[in-house]
Amino acid sequence: NAGVMQNPRHLVRRRGQEARLRCSPMKGHSHVYWYRQLPEEGLKFMVYLQKENIIDESGMPKERFSAEFPKEGPSILRIQQVVRGDSAAYFCASSPGSGRASTDTQYFGPGTRLTVL
């Protein structure tokens, strides 16, 4: 059973370009979470999605950032017109969404390290 997969692992963009980060959850997991981590800082929640639905986007910047989790395919975090301050590690996590406290936890992908030149 493959774990959470993210690609690309490293992404370099120039200011003003778009960045697309992909996340494939673990098999059987229907909930996806995106987090951002700046150097030497903690994880910051961005968005929580289920298939075709955004459940909580309270951590997403109001502009330039969007996320989706379509019925088929990976979840996508999209950053338009990137700026230097967007440089960070972006982690995706998935959980089964079983509703059972004993089994519902998050498993993380290896992250995408975005560098904006």
Added chain:
Amino acid sequence: RKEVEQDPGPFNVPEGATVAFNCTYSNSASQSFFWYRQDCRKEPKLLMSVYSSGNEDGRFTAQLNRASQYISLLIRDSKLSDSATYLCVVRGYNFNKFYFGSGTKLNVKP
């Protein structure tokens, strides 16, 4: 007030020492509790879940005190390889929302 609070450390301890980390959470309706470990520039990895009765996994012991809204992690006989940042995680009253502490850094020295 943050949902989950941790002492950032760093905790600098010699090999073989016992070290304890604490974490408090703000919402009494929180559902589940976890400790994660994060190595530098890597993803967080689940260390252990924390149950009301307390639980132990080898050198690691986790405790939960719901009355005080407090979680602890005890590491016995520290190894160099235990050096990492330890994240306290709480699954909230919104059943599938997870709240992360900012982490406690542990440095185990030879």
